[in-house]
Amino acid sequence: MPEFGNENNPDKFANITEKISKIQIGKGIIKILFLLILIIYLASGIYIVQPNEQGVIKRFGKFARIDSPGLHYHLPYPFESALTPSVTEVKRIEIGFRTVRGGYVEVSEEALMLTGDENIVSAESIVQYRIKNAADYLFNIIEPEQTVRNAAEAALRQVIGERKIDDALTEGKYEIQEESKVLIQELLDSYESGIVVIAVQLQDVNPPEEVSSAFKDVASAKEDKSKFINQAEGYRNDIIPNARGEAAKIIKEAEGYKVERIRKAEGDVAKFNQVLTEYQNGKDVTKYRLYIETMELILPKMKKYIMETNNDTDLLKFLPLSDSFMPEILGKEATK
């Protein structure tokens, strides 16, 4: 023991009591140091699992248990070690484009893909995923992002490849998303990757830029089609009511005519009946009076010639003559 003390205390001139007390102090320091190191060593097993994490504990490299969020303890190195992957964080992968410092860059070799009818479309999508099983995720795969990206590209191309271009561009969008999601999940499950795909969002399915104007023209042709039809409908909406109106007018006019005709007849008849009644009271006189009165009314207006004729042939000679010529001859005849 003294040698031990001597080594630690090179001061050879110090008295024994001092020596002894120093040895004791030295021994104490070592003990404390040893204890401290032991405490630090044991304390290195304390670790915290954040609310978004899971604690994965390995004992001698072998998966031992999962710890939920909170303060936990594992045996210190080399017995146990802990990994704390974030399991709630949703990661995203962009396919066909990249967001670079807020900007947007198309990656056409990723975006362009063949459709089932050998057309080419440009599809951009986002895949969101997170860790489903932390142990699988940590122990079964390498480069998880690359794994998801590969699976997503393969799946998306397969799904688009099964479709015709018009489906892919329009109504098939939702189905493409869902089918891709299922397919990606199947692939990732077959790798036992411990990853769950939350969503596949098809951002945009467009015809490639090289032919986009032709596609736009189809859209405007569709518009033109309905425009033509609307114009025709407009024409129809103008013509038919007009025709109905005209028809109604024709019918109303006819109705009016009918009533007019009947009322006129009734009026005429009423007048005639009156006259007839009076006539029957004095037939000859009335007849003569009516005749003379009528002549009196009409003759003043007319050109009149009174000719003595014994037979009708003389008169007939003059009949075809015109109005202007007749008076001259007639006049001569008359003066003779």
Next chain:
Amino acid sequence: MRKSLLIIILVLVIIVANFSFFIVDETKQAIILQFGKPIKAIQQAGLYMKIPFIQNAVLFEGRLLIYDAQPTEIITRDKKTLILDNYARWKIEDPLLFLQTVRDINGAQARLDDIIYSELRVDLGKFDMSEIVSQKRTEIMKTVTERSNEKSIEYGINIIDVRIKRADLPPENEQNIFARMEAERERIAKQYRAEGEEESAKIIAETEREKTVILAEAYKEAQQLRGEGEAEAIRVYAESFNQDPEFYKFYRSLEAYLNSFNENTTILLSPDNEYIKYINDLSGN
């Protein structure tokens, strides 16, 4: 004295333990070599023992590995060229065999290049482009995976999945496709416009037809009404005039004279005429 001995022993134990124990992580697998000769494979994670200085442990990756090939051109059965970008998932199935045949991951990648590329070439050459792109993709991939795996198993490699990431056309073919797509769209656009014109013409023609029918129906009804009016008038007239037809003729004639003669009318009157007969004959005979 005893304590220092204890410490020395502890240090020695730690050193010996360090040389005779080793940890295989969940992500790893191992082989124990004895003087460089593989004697045991370890595929379960955990703590293992070896004889210090005589044996040593070599660790291998235990996780699923990525093989991502460079895009290659392949020719389909219908003589079309496709640029194929494929990837594969593989793992070291038998580390002993793996070590003996390909040594490490780089060696394995080179071997996988050969195996998968040749299998793809052979299998895809049996199908038309459209089958590869759409209908048969899954089936083809399954076959390629199985065939490749049969070959790779002798290298201790298990190919789990070979998958076509991209199957695209070479740029010169792409141009052809674009031209075709454009022509197709032009056709569709024309069709839409022609359909619009067709519909429009149909609607206009139908409108004209309806208009004609409406007017004709109206004409028919109108004529009927007029006829009814005429008939009724005739009936009314006849009923009344038949009371004394002779008088009616006389009366109606007078009315007609009144309406039809005017200043342009010239009349030749015989002195015998009833109206002027009294000019010649005062006596009235």
